[in-house]
Amino acid sequence: MKxxxxxxxxxxxxxxxxxxxxxxxxxxxxxxxxxxSAQMRIxxxxxxxxxxxxxxxxALVEVxxxxxxxxxxxxxxxxxxxxxxDPHDRRARMLFTTAKARQLIEPLRQRADAIFEEAQAGLSPxxxxxxxxxxxxxxxxxxxxxxxxxxSAAEATSPRSRHETEEASA
Amino acid sequence: MKxxxxxxxxxxxxxxxxxxxxxxxxxxxxxxxxxxSAQMRIxxxxxxxxxxxxxxxxALVEVxxxxxxxxxxxxxxxxxxxxxxDPHDRRARMLFTTAKARQLIEPLRQRADAIFEEAQAGLSPxxxxxxxxxxxxxxxxxxxxxxxxxxSAAEATSPRSRHETEEASA
DNA sequence: TGTCTATCATAACCCTGATTACTATAATCG
DNA sequence: CGATTATAGTAATCAGGGTTATGATAGACA
Numbered sequence: 001m002k003x004x005x006x007x008x009x010x011x012x013x014x015x016x017x018x019x020x021x022x023x024x025x026x027x028x029x030x031x032x033x034x035x036x037s038a039q040m041r042i043x044x045x046x047x048x049x050x051x052x053x054x055x056x057x058x059a060l061v062e063v064x065x066x067x068x069x070x071x072x073x074x075x076x077x078x079x080x081x082x083x084x085x086d087p088h089d090r091r092a093r094m095l096f097t098t099a100k101a102r103q104l105i106e107p108l109r110q111r112a113d114a115i116f117e118e119a120q121a122g123l124s125p126x127x128x129x130x131x132x133x134x135x136x137x138x139x140x141x142x143x144x145x146x147x148x149x150x151x152s153a154a155e156a157t158s159p160r161s162r163h164e165t166e167e168a169s170a
Numbered sequence: 171m172k173x174x175x176x177x178x179x180x181x182x183x184x185x186x187x188x189x190x191x192x193x194x195x196x197x198x199x200x201x202x203x204x205x206x207s208a209q210m211r212i213x214x215x216x217x218x219x220x221x222x223x224x225x226x227x228x229a230l231v232e233v234x235x236x237x238x239x240x241x242x243x244x245x246x247x248x249x250x251x252x253x254x255x256d257p258h259d260r261r262a263r264m265l266f267t268t269a270k271a272r273q274l275i276e277p278l279r280q281r282a283d284a285i286f287e288e289a290q291a292g293l294s295p296x297x298x299x300x301x302x303x304x305x306x307x308x309x310x311x312x313x314x315x316x317x318x319x320x321x322s323a324a325e326a327t328s329p330r331s332r333h334e335t336e337e338a339s340a
Numbered sequence: 341t342g343t344c345t346a347t348c349a350t351a352a353c354c355c356t357g358a359t360t361a362c363t364a365t366a367a368t369c370g
Numbered sequence: 371c372g373a374t375t376a377t378a379g380t381a382a383t384c385a386g387g388g389t390t391a392t393g394a395t396a397g398a399c400a
Contacts, residue, residue, distance in 0.1 A: 014305040018308045018309050022186075025316060062190075070355090090364080090365060092378055118315050120307075131304040134297055136184060138192075139187050139191060225348055235348075236349085236390095256348095259347095259395080262348055262349080343400085348393105356388105361380100361382085366375100367374100369373090
């Protein structure tokens with residue numbers, strides 16, 4: 001346990017474990033509310049940006065457009081959001097939260113806070129502050145390096161634009 | 171940004187984001203290696219506990235037995251693990267890593283370390299140490315509270331055992 | 341010995357996230 | 371104007387995680 005023979009306590013695993021356990025706990029504690037944690041994140045963003053397109057919202061919550069698309073599918077049939085045609089762009093849909101969705105945010109946030117407290121029990125206020133700060137730092141770093149170095153898939157296709165590569169193979 | 175009007179920077183979201191971004195980055199950077207991060211976690215545990223049962227291993231990596239079961243399915247057909255009948259218990263299977271799997275650990279770990287460095291760039295050694303410690307603390311807290319309070323689904327069915335409830339409704 | 345219960349593995353099904361590929365529509369440029 | 375390129379949304383498919391349910395087998399105990 002001291003010299004850590006296993007890689008289990010590396011940053012990556014700890015992060016994944018903490019995140020998974022947190023989500024699991026949250027889902028357990030809020031089964032009575034008809035909104036999942038991922039949906040809550042989306043609603044939280046959307047209700048501060050009513051009317052944005054799916055692509056824009058996907059960027060805001062930092063998931064792939066396809067991922068968001070299915071979320072919206074489910075959330076729409078659950079009555080949490082509505083899609084409306086953008087009058088200026090026939091490709092785009094504008095998204096809006098429903099009152100039902102907005103009403104669920106507060107109770108969910110309370111459940112969440114209780115679990116955060118549970119999780120951080122025994123950590124000093126200073127440690128908690130530092131933790132949030134470090135996590136935010138990491139998120140920033142990763143967002144940036146992903147933006148600047150979008151793929152770099154090991155053996156790296158040369159920096160030509162993607163469609164040129166496609167043409168080559170087509 | 172200061173008084174945080176959005177719940178986006180709460181512990182839960184930060185943790186989820188950091189974890190997701192990290193995993194995404196890792197998967198991007200190691201597509202050339204035939205093992206995913208989740209599989210790596212499992213192999214890392216298993217190669218220190220060769221021959222354990224699926225249930226035991228599931229407990230070690232803290233996922234549900236069913237989740238692990240599917241991992242083993244895929245990993246078995248990928249030639250990363252083998253299942254063998256436990257001679258003492260005909261229900262159980264004993265798990266073993268293959269040489270192929272063990273050989274992949276080091277390269278993967280190197281990729282991972284590079285990403286950890288990327289993610290933590292700009293954090294002091296002390297901040298990094300604190301971060302790991304706080305995360306480990308959180309993982310411990312959540313594991314424990316889950317163990318002591320396995321369900322507690324909000325309005326809580328009374329503490330009777332689950333099957334009694336089933337009988338009542340059946 | 342024979343039920344009753346707990347445990348192992350796993351099937352079936354839902355949610356989250358990503359990649360790839362395709363359609364429809366905008367936008368841009370020759 | 372017309373072809374090319376870029377963008378919005380989404381279907382299909384794969385990995386990961388979870389819950390519920392089921393068939394076998396162990397174990398406990400009357």
